[in-house]
Amino acid sequence: MSLSMSRRECFSFLAASGLAATMPQLEFGNAIAAPNSPYRAMVGIFLYGGNDGWNMVVPTDLARYSAYSTARRASLVLPQNSLVPLAGSSFGLHPSLKPLKAIWDEGAMNVVLNTGTLSQPLTKAEYIAGVSERPSGLMSHSDEQAHWQGLRARDSNPDGFMGRLNDRIAPSAVSSLISFGGGSLAMIGQNSAPLVLPSKGTVNPPGYAGSLANPIVFTRSAALSAFASGAGWGTLTNETALSMSSAYSQIYIANSILSAESTVDQYFVSTATGAPLVSDISYQLLRIARMIEARGGLGHTRQTFFANHGGYDTHAAQASTQATLFFDLSEALSAFYRAITALGVVQNVTAFTMSDFGRSYKGNAQDGTDHGWGNNQLVIGASLVPKQIHGLYPSQIMGGDDDVAGDGRFIPTISQEQYLGGIARWHGVLEGDMPYVFPRWSNWSGNGRYPVSLFQS
């Protein structure tokens, strides 16, 4: 364990700032949970910009591939022989997702077809009539991101599903809701906060270093503490002060984990060349793997992670952009899968994708696609029922019953709550808490509706 600040210095700061009481006695590197422990982690990866899922997962049977290649503009069509077959199904993956093939073959990957933001089930007639429970702000990046992360498809979202989930988990010295991909709505709770750190580098707040026997250090620490509270300075200052204190109380421990020797780094190498991966998504997943490795010392029996991968808004020249993104994503996921396998928790961790929306099936004249709605997603983990394709592939008739715009913007047939709710229940959200975490849960469980059956038990 290499700390950039000695343990003693760390405590001197904590004592000065009144945070010592929140600091547990931690032992890193031991207390690895057994594979059959109740530990579980979910890793949500948000593909920002609206991933074209219709070229992530492509039907391979003759009729539907033929309809795909006819409906989409030629520059978007992936040749049938380039697709990575998902054995045992009639679908294939984009060729740049080839590193995921081994995971599928092992039985640790599922596909969820045409999932998207819904408040309640919706037909095209109801969509057109407009009096129904049609989501607001469809095809808008910011609104649909909020509908995926906050889940309220017809209202504003002051918090997100991971944050609400975190509200119902016992607090720990270091939050068990963690991201290395920037702040996001998904992680904001009503009374809890995530720990968000960068994907590279570690910075400990300076100025607290040194011995409290030194009067300059002692009085400086005391002055920092005198300014640490925002009470009496208005809500905005007060909440900001709380987030600053919370950051300072967690960051020394978290940074010590991120800068220590770790067994997981060795897996984050290219499947093709063996060279270390350098994409930001690979850095994020590497750090997530380190936090999973450290779960015992952190006292985490549940962990929730949010990662982001941006650049998917492919309005023009989609083919090259998406290929690069998919290659980085699949190399990182493949490495992450090897790492959690080595840690013995491959059955305890589920990773899954989300994105703003799907994209127009037909495409535009600039070799790109525009904003759509329903979309395909990938789920990875060894607790899954092997090799499942969930949901219905939409009718490929442009302007047909599944298409609200005439060029393939499909009404989802699985809501975002059915998709994410299945994962959250597996993760351990109690039935009684589901309506808090999933605001329209009553619409999606019971009466013949149920979350996606991803898991073996």
Place this chain on the structure above:
Amino acid sequence: MATGVPGNILTAITPRALLTPRMSPADAARLARQGTFGPTADTVAHISSIGAERWISEQFNSSGSSYSEFTLPLPLNYCKDYNCYRARRTREQVAMRFYQNAISSPDQLRQRVALALAQLMVTSMQGVDDAAGMAAYQQIFLDQAFGNYRGIMDAVTRSGYMGEYLDMANSNKSMPSENYAREMLQLFSMGPFRLNADGTVQRDTRGAAIDNYSPHDVKSIARSLTGWTHAHINNGAVTDYNSRDYTKPMSPVPWNYDSSAKVFLRTSVPAGAPQKASVDAAIDAAFNDPSTPPHVARYLIQQLVTSNPSPAYVSRVSAAFSNNGENVRGDMKAVVRAILLDPEARAPSAAPEFSGKVKEPILLLTSIARALGMTTDGVVFQDWDQPLGQPVFLSASVFNFYPPDFPLRGGTNLVSPASKLMTAGQIALRSQLAYNWTIGARSPRPEFSVRPAIANATGTTIDWTSWEAVGSDFDALADRIDLLLMSDPMTTSQRSALKDNWDTITDPDPRLQSRKRASAALYIVFSSPQFQVDR
């Protein structure tokens, strides 16, 4: 101040304005936090002596910031070496100029409004890596910050740089791109939901926000915007990628233009309408939409004054956008006056207790620099703005560095856009910045030195004189900190804690002792929530 806002400088200099009482230094500092890149002693004294209305009028006529020397278009394959590449194809030179201007140029309010507009109508070097194009694009906002919003929308829509960023360039009638059409409506004008004049969202009988436009509207506007491509350097062929000129407005390509009839919003464009008329109709429909004044008003208030303006405040600014008092819509002078002269901006007692906003990284950097007395080439700021989450001119998407509705933590039902950039890692980095540029800058820092590989680099220096002058007298030091850096005076216990630290710091050299004492206090204050949130 909602109605009867003076429409031009002549009417602004009325007897009433001349009778405007001097502002208290604390109120002047508050205006400086809203309308400049950070209070300095000189700015506060000046505002205090002439009052808010005269200062704003003075700023309307102030200039000095410009990107014009970076707007010379060169072929995209012009560069043969790395130094050329970093000057022409990265943000470095344009961002250096941005920070130089922010720290030193007198047209502070023009620059703040330009930055607000640049964060509303976002482009990014991450999408189009041509510095000349970005320079020309930013020049639009400096030139028209106090012009008319319709003119700004027009220049942005026709910009070759924006055309490349959001794909209006080369959008073709065979299957038009919706990218620009959609974001022009959603971000640059009316917003996705129908708004009341006070900025609140209109809801249907079942409680859902009412959409402001349909997919059909977006498609039809996309069709109206077809048939444009880049200007080309030296009359290069339209097929010659390397001669594309992103600094100029786009030119028409008639055969790619969809000249059939279009109906969108409350507008129809007849078949055969000229190309320019189609574009004008699309811009007019957006500009004249009833949701545009509250949408833009709220955004600009959030950028300049407070993250959670009251509906009444939004409606007053929205009214000024709709009509400047002389039946002109979109007059930015009227809008800026309405924002900054509103009671909610000027009188803390008139503002809700949750008013104010978190200092976004750019303003954190510039506020520290200006308070310290920094002179800079703008290089070192680019080491910091990226990890802090706001690399100017390098947004990850058209949605800027933060969304306007990012929730404040703690179940408060308030928003705090810049709090998106207050992750634990970024909070630690803010503290590191505060330390490095104060205690760590008592003697010259390596990061401030001239970097020879960078064109126009002159380095960064801090003139400690003004802080040394008060560093030997604790009360003078604390009073200066209160005035320039604190929204409200520090508490007695905070003041005494600073004094305790001040007492322990000694040096045989009296001047160095003053510098050490002042810089220690500045570190503590710069890293505090009281400084990092403007009220």
